[in-house]
Amino acid sequence: MSKFLSFVNNIVSIVSSDIPTDEEIEDIEAMLIKSDLGVDLAIELSEKIKKDKIKTKDLKPFLKDEFEKILDNAGDFNLKFDKNKINVFFVVGVNGAGKTTLIGKLANKFKKEGNKVLLVAGDTFRAAAEEQLEIWSKRADVDILRQDKAQSAALAFKGMDLAKEKGYNVVIIDSAGRLQNKYNLIEELKKIKGVIDKKLEDNNLETILIIDGSQGQNALNQAQIFNEATNVSSIAVTKLDGSYRGGIIISIAKELNIPTKLVSVGEGIEDIKEFRKDEFINALFE
Numbered sequence: 001m002s003k004f005l006s007f008v009n010n011i012v013s014i015v016s017s018d019i020p021t022d023e024e025i026e027d028i029e030a031m032l033i034k035s036d037l038g039v040d041l042a043i044e045l046s047e048k049i050k051k052d053k054i055k056t057k058d059l060k061p062f063l064k065d066e067f068e069k070i071l072d073n074a075g076d077f078n079l080k081f082d083k084n085k086i087n088v089f090f091v092v093g094v095n096g097a098g099k100t101t102l103i104g105k106l107a108n109k110f111k112k113e114g115n116k117v118l119l120v121a122g123d124t125f126r127a128a129a130e131e132q133l134e135i136w137s138k139r140a141d142v143d144i145l146r147q148d149k150a151q152s153a154a155l156a157f158k159g160m161d162l163a164k165e166k167g168y169n170v171v172i173i174d175s176a177g178r179l180q181n182k183y184n185l186i187e188e189l190k191k192i193k194g195v196i197d198k199k200l201e202d203n204n205l206e207t208i209l210i211i212d213g214s215q216g217q218n219a220l221n222q223a224q225i226f227n228e229a230t231n232v233s234s235i236a237v238t239k240l241d242g243s244y245r246g247g248i249i250i251s252i253a254k255e256l257n258i259p260t261k262l263v264s265v266g267e268g269i270e271d272i273k274e275f276r277k278d279e280f281i282n283a284l285f286e
């Protein structure tokens with residue numbers, strides 16, 4: 001994915017003076033916006049360059065430092081996991097963002113690492129959704145809990161009990177993403193979250209919001225709704241195999257203050273990566 005990430009060199013290469021001129025700073029700002037950093041952050045950074053009279057030779061270290069600060073402020077990038085506990089992953093996000101696909105990949109990863117994995121078909125809204133998750137469960141060779149006409153919160157409840165009874169140490173819960181009826185969606189997600197919290201005991205929970213990276217800034221607008229309903233603890237950015245720009249991950253950290261812990265780079269079962277800050281920052285500057 002690095003060919004789309006390395007935007008910093010392009011930015012620095014447009015400056016020919018020792019200290020960027022006002023016009024050059026405007027160009028920098030435009031390029032930062034184009035890199036999907038978000039308008040507010042692009043303005044903030046270009047104003048700093050102007051005010052602090054950052055020299056051209058110092059532009060790269062300046063940007064590196066700013067990006068690192070933003071990412072560090074968003075929190076720990078490591079996925080919460082303890083093999084000896086029940087690790088619950090509750091996956092939320094809008095329609096088509098890539099929830100079910102990511103669950104399939106995550107299931108495969110955990111299974112391969114020797115865990116006992118249970119998927120919960122919590123998207124009871126769309127008929128084909130449960131089928132889709134079942135296909136992924138077969139691919140990953142893990143168990144699935146699904147039940148026709150079940151309430152998603154009731155199913156989550158069952159899943160949590162089943163994990164304890166049968167010794168599953170990874171439980172991944174799918175959810176519906178329809179935004180057409182925002183009120184119902186939020187109420188349903190709150191209910192599922194309530195059940196998980198109640199059943200959690202001392203176990204680990206990651207509430208993962210899936211953000212479609214190919215949607216750029218548009219995807220961020222919906223994030224707050226999900227965060228309010230479920231108190232999101234981590235982000236997975238999907239579809240980073242397309243014509244995406246690396247700025248979105250920095251923008252997410254800045255706007256939402258939630259760390260990106262997973263990235264999805266394709267439709268295949270292995271196309272998932274744990275986010276590594278240093279690797280990501282280096283790729284921006286390649």
Ligand SMILES: Nc1nc2c(ncn2[C@@H]2O[C@H](COP(=O)(O)OP(=O)(O)OP(=O)(O)O)[C@@H](O)[C@H]2O)c(=O)[nH]1
Binds near residue numbers: 238
């Ligand atoms: N290119 C690419 N496609 C992806 C990626 N992740 C998911 N997709 C595709 O995006 C589409 C939607 O993915 P789903 O996993 O069904 O999305 P969802 O969030 O579960 O959608 P709903 O169940 O409708 O809410 C599918 O065609 C996936 O194959 C990715 O990282 N890259």
Ligand SMILES: [Mg+2]
Binds near residue numbers: 099100129
């Ligand atoms: Mg789905």
